[in-house]
Amino acid sequence: MNITVYCGASAGSEPIYEHKASELGQWLAAHNITLVYGGGRTGxxxxxxxxxxxxxxxxxxxxxxxxxxAEEVHTGLTRLITVNTMSQRKDTMLQMGDAFIALPGGAGTLEEIAEAISAARLGRHAKPCMLYNIHGCYDHLEKLFDHMVKAGFLNQAGREKANFVTSIEGIEKILRR
Structure with missing residues (x-):
């Protein structure tokens, strides 16, 4: 299994972000799950x-x-795939992943997981999409998704494509579905 993880090239302002990223990496390795990610060595x-x-x-x-x-490419990876554009990067990561997780990050991370969620909503794939809500990072986004349903811009089935989790146990639960 491959899991695509979107996350920041920055570490964030709280040590818990790095701790949880490391914990997720340990869990992936322990479960023989291949990480697909942006290829950077920072943050x-x-x-x-x-x-x-x-x-x-x-x-x-x-x-x-x-x-x-700019992102200081990681030189110790199992494999590095070089593409020409950000669109090719997103398409490659979307195709390679059997599931998608967004750790905390910036606008790029949000764009990537939003594209995965939109693709699921449009029936381009039936793979789980998760936002790992560490230290409340995605609290406001979760409320926004709920507001989109109330405002009539997103139906409940579409809303359910965006899974907000707060632990690795939550990730496991979504993967078991």
Whole structure:
């Protein structure tokens, strides 16, 4: 199984973000799940990949050529796929993943998981999409999704494509469905 994880090239302002990224990486390795991610070595991306690799797991990075310097590409990966554009990166990560998890991150992370959720809503895939709500990072986004339903912009079936979880146990529960 491959799980695509979207996350920041930054570590965030709270140590718990890095801790939980490392914990997720250890869990992926322990369950023989291959990580597919953005290919960087800094921030949560680096913590996640390092934890996977340090625990005997496999990590595949997907990075556009122009980001190799900006995101400081991870050189110790199982495999690095270089693409030309961000669109190709997102498409490759979407195709390779059997499930999708967004750790905390910025606008890029949000764009990536939103595309995965939208693709699920449109029937392009039936893979689980999760937002790992560490330290309340996605509380407001979860409320926004609920508001979209109340306001008539998203139906309940579409809302259910965006799974907000607060633990690895929550991730496991979604994967078992």
């Amino acid at each position: 949560l991306m680096g913590k996640l990949a390092n934890a996977v690799l340090a625990n005997g797991g496999k990590a595949i990075g997907v990075i556009p050529e122009f980001l190799k310097t």
